[in-house]
Amino acid sequence: MTPDDKEKEKKLKVKAGAKTRTIQVDYLARVEGEGAMFIKTKEGKVTDVELRIFEPPRFFEALLRGRELFDAPDITARICGICPVAYQMSSVNAMENALGVTMPRHIHELRRLLYCGEWIESHTLHMLMLHAPDFLGYMDVIAMSKDHPDIIKRGLKLKKAGNELIQLLAGREIHPINVKVGGFYKLPEKNHLRTLIDPLKEARDDAIALVEWFNTFEFPDLVREYECVCLVPDDEYPMAAGPIGSTSGLNISPDEYDDHFKEEHVERSTSLHSTMTGGKTYITGPMARWNLRGHLLPEIVKQAAASIGFEKEVNNPFRMLLLRALEVVYACDEALRVIEEYDSEKAAPSVPLTKRAATGYGATEAPRGLLYHRYRLDEKGLIEDAKIVAPTSQNQRVIEEDLFDFVSQNIDLPDNELTWKSEQTIRNYDPCISCSAHFLKMERVDG
């Protein structure tokens, strides 16, 4: 689809009247999922903003019932083609929790390495191909590539480094196949892993260059107070394991998640809304990780952040573009660390498991944020019940609140500009509502 076609398909419709003004976008590119945005104003002030999601339910949780516990990583990986590793990691964590086994250090390290590959490819795709065009006023990356071909080439090389890491470690870059409950089917050979060192060093340099380039962008002014939620391990930047923590001091193990977070159905969305118990809105993803565990990042990331004067605590959601770039620097650097220290090719690829009736809980950090899985197993290892809470579901409420504040502060913008920037506000979260059509309808009702 060419930018011109997209522009035509966007069909910006404006109805203006004494009391009612409606803006409708029939096709929203670069945000996944069916959605509509409704804005109501009274006497020039916003009184209500709703992000309406029409994601068709996919029934993965029901699909898992009655299946073997070992099927969970491969079935849940199919939920998303961009972050299948995240689904595999949270599912194996939960299953291993149910079976009462702890992974040896080399398995933990290799899972972290695999996750680095996913962060690199997922973040790079979003930053360069989907979000950066917003900041520069391009309809999409194809239009942007005419003026910035070298940047796009660099980004594609960076994404490739992530893909190659996943392919080498897990068989293929989309829906990897080497992860199993209890470890891996096969451990990589040291020499094979070391072939990735040079590409990852280049990728790390490319990511630092992206940080510098993004820093030249103009970021819309929106500052809010956030309740951040992410994994809060003591000794490493949040990724593949750890307790769950928050800005207000929560520190719980994943098996306490359901006591502190709840999902509710709201009429305007087929995707459940998550809040903290008591109804408090929270944010998960790069901003939460940075604000709660940024101090655990290695020196090279801290230097990249310091070189652009990046804030220690982020409270402007548009700055998540820069945060993702910094996390890519980290993922490249962390991957290099794991590869350089790897010396376990002769170790056991997995640990022995004994089936038992139990409930298991797992949480890891998908590129977009916290991904929680819970499974109840019977004594034969069959799944009786499953619960999966994706980051986009957790971020829906905070996206609405961002929109409310952003629109309130920019109510005087012309309709087309307000629509554009509202879409950009949504894209701050890289929402991923898989396998659904795309439809954002914005209505602004004055009256």
Place this chain on the structure above:
Amino acid sequence: MGEVLIAGIGNPSRADDGAGWTVIDRLEQCQFSNITLSKQQGDIAKLLEQFSSHSTVYLIDACQLEAPLSTWFRIDALKNPIPHNAKQTSTHGFTLSEAIELAKNLGQLPNKLIVYAIVGHDFSMHEGLSPSVLQATDAVYQAITQEIEKCMKKA
């Protein structure tokens, strides 16, 4: 730079979307020399890299279009635009026409780029092609082998 790449794009777990891979499976039996065969799921970075590293590229992909059963098209993508899919399956993915357009802007197009598009009817979650699509893959297989053999004779 490699000479000729023939890539099947698709996902065999989504019924007719596996058409491209099926043609590659058959071409693997031919043992053409100096031709790279590849099965892909459509990652744009990989596609662009392969565009820039081969002088001639043939792509075989399933498409959604209101058309009679067994329909397939041969499109010279450097001369004619690829019809845009009315429905993208994911905004995190890119359509083939977008990948080609991006490659053009980045100066990464091969000298020759031919797309064989096979009209699919069933993209639900199971393996195996519809009978009409299977028939179309046979026709595409014949067309590509003839095209390759012709090129080889010229060379």
